Amino acid sequence: MTRPTLLTLEGLTKAYPGVVANDDVRFSIGEGEIHALLGENGAGKSTLVKMIYGLVKPDKGAMTLRGAPYAPDRPSAARQAGVAMVFQHFSLFEALDVAENIALGMENPPKRRDLAARIRDVSHDYGLPLDPSRLVGELSAGERQRVEIVRCLLQNPKLLIMDEPTSVLTPQEVEILFATLRKLAAEGTAILYISHKLDEIRALCDAATVLRRGRVVGDCIPRDTSARDMAELMVGSVLHVPERRAATPGDVALELRGLDLPAATPFGTSLRDVSLSVRTGAILGVGGVAGNGQDELLAVLSGETLAPPGTLFVDGDDIGALPPPARRHLGVLAAPEERLGHAAAPDMSLVENALLTGQVREGLAPRGLIDWGATRAFADRIIAAFDVRTPGNHVAARALSGGNLQKFVIGREILQSPRVLVVNQPTWGVDAAAAAAIRQALIDLAEGGAAVVVISQDLDELMELADDFAALNGGRLSAPRPTAGLTMDEIGLMMGGAHDMEVAHAAQ
Amino acid sequence: MIALEKRPTPSRAWTVLTPLVAVLATMVAGGLMFAALGKDPFEAIRTIFYDPLFNAQFASYSRPQLLVKAGPLILIAIGLSLGFRAGVWNIGAEGQYIMGALCGAGVGLALYPSDSVLLFPAMVIAGAFGGWAWAMIPAILKTRFNTNEILVSLLLVYVAEQFLASAALGVMRNPEGGGFPGSRNFQQWPAAANPELIAGTGMHWGVVAAFVAVIAAYVLLAKHMLGFQIRLAGTAPRAARFAGVNPARLVVICLGLSGALAGAAGLFEVTGPAGQVSIDFGSGYGFTAIIVAFLGRLHPVGILLAGLLMALTYIGGELAQFMLGIPAAAIQAFQGMLLFFLLAVDVLSNYRIRFGRRRIA
Numbered sequence: 001m002t003r004p005t006l007l008t009l010e011g012l013t014k015a016y017p018g019v020v021a022n023d024d025v026r027f028s029i030g031e032g033e034i035h036a037l038l039g040e041n042g043a044g045k046s047t048l049v050k051m052i053y054g055l056v057k058p059d060k061g062a063m064t065l066r067g068a069p070y071a072p073d074r075p076s077a078a079r080q081a082g083v084a085m086v087f088q089h090f091s092l093f094e095a096l097d098v099a100e101n102i103a104l105g106m107e108n109p110p111k112r113r114d115l116a117a118r119i120r121d122v123s124h125d126y127g128l129p130l131d132p133s134r135l136v137g138e139l140s141a142g143e144r145q146r147v148e149i150v151r152c153l154l155q156n157p158k159l160l161i162m163d164e165p166t167s168v169l170t171p172q173e174v175e176i177l178f179a180t181l182r183k184l185a186a187e188g189t190a191i192l193y194i195s196h197k198l199d200e201i202r203a204l205c206d207a208a209t210v211l212r213r214g215r216v217v218g219d220c221i222p223r224d225t226s227a228r229d230m231a232e233l234m235v236g237s238v239l240h241v242p243e244r245r246a247a248t249p250g251d252v253a254l255e256l257r258g259l260d261l262p263a264a265t266p267f268g269t270s271l272r273d274v275s276l277s278v279r280t281g282a283i284l285g286v287g288g289v290a291g292n293g294q295d296e297l298l299a300v301l302s303g304e305t306l307a308p309p310g311t312l313f314v315d316g317d318d319i320g321a322l323p324p325p326a327r328r329h330l331g332v333l334a335a336p337e338e339r340l341g342h343a344a345a346p347d348m349s350l351v352e353n354a355l356l357t358g359q360v361r362e363g364l365a366p367r368g369l370i371d372w373g374a375t376r377a378f379a380d381r382i383i384a385a386f387d388v389r390t391p392g393n394h395v396a397a398r399a400l401s402g403g404n405l406q407k408f409v410i411g412r413e414i415l416q417s418p419r420v421l422v423v424n425q426p427t428w429g430v431d432a433a434a435a436a437a438i439r440q441a442l443i444d445l446a447e448g449g450a451a452v453v454v455i456s457q458d459l460d461e462l463m464e465l466a467d468d469f470a471a472l473n474g475g476r477l478s479a480p481r482p483t484a485g486l487t488m489d490e491i492g493l494m495m496g497g498a499h500d501m502e503v504a505h506a507a508q
Numbered sequence: 509m510i511a512l513e514k515r516p517t518p519s520r521a522w523t524v525l526t527p528l529v530a531v532l533a534t535m536v537a538g539g540l541m542f543a544a545l546g547k548d549p550f551e552a553i554r555t556i557f558y559d560p561l562f563n564a565q566f567a568s569y570s571r572p573q574l575l576v577k578a579g580p581l582i583l584i585a586i587g588l589s590l591g592f593r594a595g596v597w598n599i600g601a602e603g604q605y606i607m608g609a610l611c612g613a614g615v616g617l618a619l620y621p622s623d624s625v626l627l628f629p630a631m632v633i634a635g636a637f638g639g640w641a642w643a644m645i646p647a648i649l650k651t652r653f654n655t656n657e658i659l660v661s662l663l664l665v666y667v668a669e670q671f672l673a674s675a676a677l678g679v680m681r682n683p684e685g686g687g688f689p690g691s692r693n694f695q696q697w698p699a700a701a702n703p704e705l706i707a708g709t710g711m712h713w714g715v716v717a718a719f720v721a722v723i724a725a726y727v728l729l730a731k732h733m734l735g736f737q738i739r740l741a742g743t744a745p746r747a748a749r750f751a752g753v754n755p756a757r758l759v760v761i762c763l764g765l766s767g768a769l770a771g772a773a774g775l776f777e778v779t780g781p782a783g784q785v786s787i788d789f790g791s792g793y794g795f796t797a798i799i800v801a802f803l804g805r806l807h808p809v810g811i812l813l814a815g816l817l818m819a820l821t822y823i824g825g826e827l828a829q830f831m832l833g834i835p836a837a838a839i840q841a842f843q844g845m846l847l848f849f850l851l852a853v854d855v856l857s858n859y860r861i862r863f864g865r866r867r868i869a
Contacts, residue, residue, distance in 0.1 A: 302750065303752070304749050304750055323752050323754065324750065324751065324752035325752040328752075334750075336750060338746075341744050341746050341747060342744075342746045342747055342750055343747070343750065344744075344747060345740055345743050345744035345747045345748075346743070346744060347743045347744070348739075348740070348743060348744070352736070352740075355736060356740065356747065356750075356751045357750075357751060359733065359751075365733045365736075368732055368733045368734065369731055369732060369733075370731055370732065370733060370736060372731075
């Protein structure tokens with residue numbers, strides 16, 4: 001099947017101080033083609049699509065769109081030429097409704113009534129139902145993504161760029177999205193699809209270009225290539241898959257009993273009747289779409305939010321009223337999702353960031369006086385044990401790449417030999433090799449007798465790591481089930497809020 | 509084209525160099541301003557920066573004034589800088605300075621004519637307490653009712669000024685003063701006086717306290733967990749809460765410390781250079797100290813130098829008005845330039861400048 005070429009990239013190059021983000025990148029996309037752009041974090045995918053969308057100017061190279069030279073100097077020029085983009089992080093105002101948000105992104109918004117009608121038509125045609133008058137703050141992540149997609153579709157784009165669109169969706173929502181994208185492609189719209197989820201790419205895409213360290217290292221037809229081969233093309237080496245061990249759980253270390261916690265902010269999530277228990281030596285995986293209570297659950301376990309009496313127990317003791325340092329003393333450690341600003345202070349050095357949570361258990365400040373020598377040694381141990389790539393321990397946290405800082409943050413907690421460890425998105429934005437190392441470290445930690453809670457939106461990761469799986473939905477936690485033998489359909493139903501699987505089946 | 513590029517890590521060299529560059533730039537720009545006013549710029553700059561310290565004719569008077577003026581500025585600015593580092597904005601040091609003076613002087617006057625050696629230490633403690641208590645009002649309102657400490661502490665300055673006027677005219681008025689407003693003169697009451705410790709230097713107990721505060725603040729910030737928590741809360745509040753810093757406790761500690769130091773500064777001033785509680789006792793040290801704190805990059809040693817520099821421009825400015833007839837407004841503009849250039853040059857420690865057009869294919 002030959003398609004007329006839509007977009008051709010010829011030798012695009014972009015250098016930032018100290019790093020070449022894109023080096024002589026060339027490939028082309030045909031009309032109506034779903035083209036995957038594959039690569040690890042830092043491979044240069046984002047820079048490349050920013051150049052196509054007019055956010056970044058290439059240092060060298062040229063693009064042609066439908067045979068004509070194409071050099072957008074800003075996103076509005078790209079949109080006029082028929083290129084639209086859905087970002088990974090949404091740019092929506094929660095306090096405005098759907099139609100108002102869409103109007104804000106348009107050059108010449110039509111009258112509100114006309115716009116609402118068009119939103120209804122477009123969203124209905126493509127199977128993405130949306131009510132134009134609902135507040136965005138009340139929408140789920142999947143619905144917010146629909147707003148972004150509909151905003152793009154109203155411009156009748158020839159090329160739609162999608163950056164990691166499925167990271168916030170349930171498996172069922174992913175199916176709906178794929179149906180929409182296939183319909184768009186059938187009508188002749190080309191789609192540039194960025195993802196690192198190989199199974200999705202194999203199911204959806206017609207062609208794939210693989211980037212590594214800013215260069216095109218290969219291309220393939222995803223349907224005819226195994227996920228493992230694509231992964232090794234991305235990484236450039238043979239992948240190490242973490243080893244599961246035979247589960248030998250001990251006593252219950254961490255327990256939540258019917259925890260109710262109202263939301264701290266208007267758009268936060270209230271936790272409702274959350275119960276869980278984790279034995280030593282076991283890993284509990286908590287799935288769910290972002291914004292369904294993950295941050296709140298981590299905060300209540302770390303001690304940033306205090307729990308009401310009689311709800312939170314470690315080794316049988318009620319620790320709900322203890323602040324974070326007292327919990328660390330008992331061995332209850334946590335690693336939040338947001339690395340910069342939450343898990344680590346961006347402008348402080350790695351040494352100071354090691355002190356941030358290490359002070360209590362590592363005894364880094366006896367009688368309040370900081371032992372900088374011991375703190376530096378602790379930071380160096382983290383850097384060595386978790387292969388943190390940094391010029392030294394004096395470097396500010398914000399100077400590290402996301403993946404390296406994540407290794408530091410996770411390593412900092414693991415090296416303190418916790419009794420209970422709670423991590424949120426432990427491998428988010430980390431390259432495949434480092435992600436495998438972090439997962440192995442979590443498995444080793446559990447084997448060593450710790451109780452581990454892994455909160456993640458990466459279902460494959462949870463299936464790989466966890467003994468039991470539970471899903472958060474609207475602040476409620478489904479009853480945990482053993483991961484062995486759990487199907488994607490069952491997981492989707494748990495994430496969608498059907499707590500009792502038997503009832504859900506009966507209702508079908 | 510000139511482009512600013514964010515540095516991955518703040519430049520250490522520029523953090524140290526920026527104050528020097530700012531002082532030089534102020535001299536150049538100020539010199540141009542003085543020239544435009546028809547004065548000899550070199551003579552004006554020399555009168556402001558050199559004569560107060562080394563001129564044979566004036567230095568004997570103005571050199572001691574340097575420590576007299578810098579002492580309270582440094583003492584107050586050290587306290588404020590701890591709060592500013594933590595993101596706690598105490599703008600009302602002037603009020604805490606006045607209330608400290610009133611509280612300490614009140615304790616002394618109530619015991620008149622005691623000659624106990626414990627009298628002065630008791631007055632210092634009462635002064636620090638007065639400033640602390642006055643700062644606790646915004647602290648408690650903020651932690652209990654989430655009010656804005658900037659507004660509350662600032663407005664309490666004007667309340668404190670009313671207390672000062674009332675005390676000078678009423679309860680603290682000197683019964684032997686022939687009906688004039690103002691309290692007894694502490695300088696004439698040795699047990700309660702804060703005298704010049706070494707003749708001709710301007711050194712008094714308040715200056716000693718300021719030096720001690722500089723050292724203590726340095727140790728606190730560099731070596732103590734509380735100092736680490738203060739820095740952490742200022743640069744990354746969410747990470748601070750994750751680390752276990754209690755924000756309410758930090759607000760109380762920071763406002764309390766800065767209030768106590770401002771109150772002590774007020775007591776040293778009322779028993780020393782000022783001599784008595786009078787209506788015009790509040791001379792703006794509490795506000796100028798905010799500038800000193802930022803001029804010194806919120807760093808204890810920087811504040812020490814900034815306090816001395818600020819005191820010098822005040823003394824030199826007065827001298828330039830008196831000797832060269834430079835208008836007071838021009839002197840104030842000159843001091844403003846100093847702060848402006850410091851903040852402007854500050855960009856260099858976090859950004860580097862790139863000249864030339866960006867390469868575009």
